[in-house]
Amino acid sequence: MKNHKKIIVSAAAAVLAAASVTPCTSLAAITPNPVISRNCPAYSGDNPATAVSANDEHYFSFAFLKAPDYLAYDLSAVPEAERKQVIAVWYNTSSYDKLGAYANANMEPSDYTIEVNAAPGGTYPEDGWVVVDTVEGSTYGSRQHLVDFEGYNWIRLNVSKADGKEGSQASVNFDIHNVSEGVSDSWIFFGDSITAMSMNNCYGTGFATHVNEIDSRYFPVQENGGIGGITSTDGKENIDRWLSFSPAKYVSIAYGTNDCWGNPGNTETYYQNTKYMIDAILAAGKVPVLGKIPGSTNKDVGPNVPLYNAKVEQLWEEYGDKLVQGPDLEAFFTEHPEYLSEQDGVHPTSEGQDAMRKLWAETMYERVYTADSPQQPTTESPVEPTTEPTSEEPAYDVLWGDANEDQDVDLNDAVAILQHVALEKKYGLSEYGRRAADVVDTGDSGITGMDALAIMMIDADMVKEDELPITSEDLNSRLK
16 A cells, blocks of 8 residues: 555646747757657566556556566567667656755666667567666656667666665656657756646646647657756756756756746846856757746736746847747736636646647747648647536536446546546547546646546545545645
8 A cells, every 4th residue: 555655646746746039930850759669569577567558658657667677678670770779768757856845756767777689579588688878876757868779679678776775666658769860859848846747748648749749750759857946046056967968959948937936136147047058058069948937827926927038038039049939938828827726826737737738849849840741830829628617516416536437436537537638539538427537626627637646546545435526635635
């Protein structure tokens, strides 16, 4: 039960967690760096049944590795020309780095090697593995590794410690991307809690998936570098270290909300910190991406946002086409206050988080990716809530939590809810399922990851089935 609760708390952290300058349209065309490991044969020593969860299309499912253990992929069916050089990237739901008051680490691979093997495909090779990268004492929630893969058929993430200990469990998604023609479509998004919540690719439709929905040629590498509670000063003090091992080409820096919270007079410090980070990114041979600080209905934040965004516009003008202008999140959240939390008016709701990811994808497609696709990104307000409000009592009896309509409430219902949230077009619930799934009052009467979390907590004996529906405040209190 203890491990079960640990998984639930990690999931909770992930769940809870008009420009006056003319934007540049594109620095250069992007060569696709597609995922080549999707649904390839996957192997693990301790828990082979979950290995396939690491490379399926769902980032809310994970492979669980009890260290020491491995996760290996057979890539022999991928044409050799498409795997001469690859990026191997693993994702976890912890905060990106261990900084600030809200940093968390849960089931991270902390000590591991990336290994390759030239053995023929079809049967997992016990020997012949070649170590190409070694990591010890990692404090990160994700990592990209650039690997020379020519002549090899297998790749392996070999975890010796998780959270710094043997015997602990690591939880990962693991993708392999083709970068044989160069690293062109790899991204990392640094920022505070708004980035940590909104650019997570494990709950809801991620930035990479949104880009792929716009143009199927692309599926970018995408790390979430968000860390709750930090400022641009923290970004400045750590950016060089973060860049030193990241092969990402596009680097977004999205600080400022905590800088301006109750502090209208700190704009020059924010400007100097951000300028330092832009220069560091350029010096590393990468492309900086700078968007506007999100609008807010919080009286200690909202009035200060335009003061700080004036500095963003100043940086846009100073650097010109050396950087990419990110989305105008001040205008977006000012126009859509319903996407902001009623509790603090700063953090996006789950609908707001998905709206933000989609806006990022559409804006970057327009300003960075090739623009000759038949399907052009829209400049309209990008997202409306995907489910009809269900605030009225249902006209018929429902079993609360029975999202998949099997007359039982279990983890299958949590999966059904997460699939609905992530890709409603493919996994949309029925009218009954939507009513039954809406078990947490989040103030917006829509289906969110919180509803799936409540089902997970039932399975972990942290919530009783007869307590549904439940308030978000009560649910959160059980996690402390």
